[in-house]
Amino acid sequence: MTKYPRHLIESFMTFATLGNVVNAADTLGISQPALSRQLQQLEDLVGEKLFQKHGRQKVLSPIGQELFSRITPTWLNYDPLVDSVIAKFxxxxxxxxxxxxxxxxxxxxxxxxxxxxxxxxxxxxxxxxxxxxxxxxxxxxxxxxxxxxxxxxxxxxxxEGFQYIFPAKWKITPTTELRLLKKLETYPLVSYGEDFNFPEEIWSKFELGPAPRLIRVLPNWDVLQTMVENGLGWGIAPSNLIKKSPKILSQDVSADLMPHxxxxxxxxxxxxxxxxxxxxxxxxxxxxx
Structure with missing residues (x-):
């Protein structure tokens, strides 16, 4: 249960919007005495004067005006919120x-x-x-x-895992991973540098010589594969992005070197x-x- 019952807030907002008890009571479908009692109940709950007399008229006090201005954005502008919810469905x-x-x-x-x-x-x-x-x-x-x-x-x-890809015209026969890397270490390397730079830890794990000479860091995988097909270098690429081509050979990179x-x-x-x-x-x- 909320601290301030919704029907009391509704009565307050209706009165504050229309400006008089007669119209507010008519809009709410209740009698004027019933509306006056609800406004008094809310004022008692708040513990501050929400209303004051202006001549014979009942109007909002400064605190009542502030409360009305704070509630108004969510109270009166709910149509777009309702429409957005309905539109989703x-x-x-x-x-x-x-x-x-x-x-x-x-x-x-x-x-x-x-x-x-x-x-x-x-x-x-x-x-x-x-x-x-x-x-x-x-x-x-x-x-x-x-x-x-x-x-x-x-x-x-x-x-996805990864694969070594290298030009078919280099005539390197796929073999064990260590032997393959020893053959590739003398060839230039191409890499996609945005997220998958060449993992130098592969070289250190096998205690090979200096890491291969990196000649290109490329903007996408298609360009990398094209360079490999043209014999300009070898690389490592995600398995699902390698397109079948008679111009390249490939071999899996072990998961312990490059986790999926x-x-x-x-x-x-x-x-x-x-x-x-x-x-x-x-x-x-x-x-x-």
Whole structure:
């Protein structure tokens, strides 16, 4: 039970809005004496004078005026709030829906989902995805850094390992990981530097010589694979982003050297109750099954 009963607040706000007891009582559907008693009850609960006499008229006191001004924004402007809630549960979204995440993953998702309404795929670094999802009314995010936020659900989208990729024309036969690295150490290295810099700990774990010469830090995985296909270097790439090509060979990186990365689908918990939103979430999760 609240300290100040809602029907007393409603009577106060109706009187303060209309300015007289007659109209307020008529609007509330109660008698004038009943309204006067409710206003007196509220004043007694507050312990301060909310009303005063101006001639023969009952008007708000300075404290009553302050109380009215504080309550008014939420009391009188609830229509947009109601509309926004109802809009969520309509058969389709009322506005375009944004999906945030790494560009390469968004590209794959965009090709496989059949959601019939407008989606805006917005490339975003993993570090920023959760902030976007929390800050917007309706959106989804894909990230390897799930937030510690009770408002957000983080569903596992997929787990991925990594592979060494190198030009087929180098004629290096895949073998044990140690032997492969010994063969690759004399060749130039290309890397995607945004999130996955080359792990120098691999070199130190096998007690190899100096780390390979890094010649390029690239803006995306497609460019990295193209450089490898053209024989300009070798690299390490996420398994799910490597496109089949006769120009490259690949071999798994052991999980103890580069642990698998888990990507999560993020969304606000309450949104899953919306039928069309739940359908979209399930479709996204099915993309990587």
């Amino acid at each position: 309509k058969d389709s979204p009322q506005n375009p829906l944004r999906i945030y995440g790494p560009a390469e993953i968004l590209n794959k998702v965009a090709l496989h989902i059949e959601f019939p309404h407008q989606l805006i795929f917005t490339p975003t670094r993993s570090q920023s995805v959760s902030t976007k999802v929390v800050g917007e009314e309706i959106s989804l995010g894909i990230t390897r850094l799930p937030p510690d936020n009770l408002q957000v659900t983080a569903k596992v989208l997929f787990k 990365v888990t990507y999560h689908l993020l969304y606000k918990k309450d949104l899953i109750r919306i039928p069309w939103f739940k359908s979209l979430v399930n479709e996204l999760l099915d993309t990587y099954k």
